[in-house]
Amino acid sequence: MPVIQLIKGLREQIVEQLRDDILAGRLPEGTALREIELSEQFGVSRGPIREALQQLTHEGVVVAQRNRGVHVAPLAPEEIRELVTPIRRTIETYALRLFFDDINDDDFDIWNQILNRLELACRRRDYAAIAEQDIALHRSFLQRAGQPDLMAIWSVLVARVRHHFRETHLSYDDAMEIHAEHRALIACFCHGDVEVAVTELEENIA
Numbered sequence: 001m002p003v004i005q006l007i008k009g010l011r012e013q014i015v016e017q018l019r020d021d022i023l024a025g026r027l028p029e030g031t032a033l034r035e036i037e038l039s040e041q042f043g044v045s046r047g048p049i050r051e052a053l054q055q056l057t058h059e060g061v062v063v064a065q066r067n068r069g070v071h072v073a074p075l076a077p078e079e080i081r082e083l084v085t086p087i088r089r090t091i092e093t094y095a096l097r098l099f100f101d102d103i104n105d106d107d108f109d110i111w112n113q114i115l116n117r118l119e120l121a122c123r124r125r126d127y128a129a130i131a132e133q134d135i136a137l138h139r140s141f142l143q144r145a146g147q148p149d150l151m152a153i154w155s156v157l158v159a160r161v162r163h164h165f166r167e168t169h170l171s172y173d174d175a176m177e178i179h180a181e182h183r184a185l186i187a188c189f190c191h192g193d194v195e196v197a198v199t200e201l202e203e204n205i206a
Contacts, residue, residue: 060156095145
């Protein structure tokens with residue numbers, strides 16, 4: 001049992017790191033992800049690497065092709081963004097409604113940790129890290145809802161339009177505005193009005 005838990009923990013850590021690197025743009029589309037190289041990078045055997053790549057394939061973050069290996073999934077055409085954005089709003093606001101009445105101090109602790117990392121990234125104008133924390137905050141809503149099917153759909157959508165996050169962030173004159181908007185979003189959760197929170201979340205997803 002301890003061995004199984006260790007392997008599972010390794011896989012989850014690898015999935016999170018690779019996912020964040022891909023969604024933040026540190027690993028561009030088409031980048032080859034080779035088991036041998038990744039096992040050396042993470043200092044683990046190829047088993048957890050293989051499992052991590054399988055999970056990311058299911059999420060749509062990477063694609064696996066026979067005789068070509070595993071590569072970072074391509075970006076969706078720009079016109080797809082107009083389709084994806086309203087779907088994201090529907091999924092995330094639905095998730096928010098599912099858990100809104102049960103929000104507790106632990107939730108705010110998690111969100112504040114993400115917001116603190118986002119603030120640091122904004123101060124440094126580190127747009128890869130900004131995208132990473134922006135996505136992490138929105139992902140946390142899906143995680144909190146506890147609906148694997150919603151998370152699966154959301155992950156595929158975000159993977160395909162990940163470049164949109166960076167483009168949107170670059171449009172701000174002051175990167176700190178990005179942090180302020182997300183801080184305001186979480187602050188409105190304190191008021192206990194789900195309709196206000198839903199409206200704020202919808203406006204945040206552009």
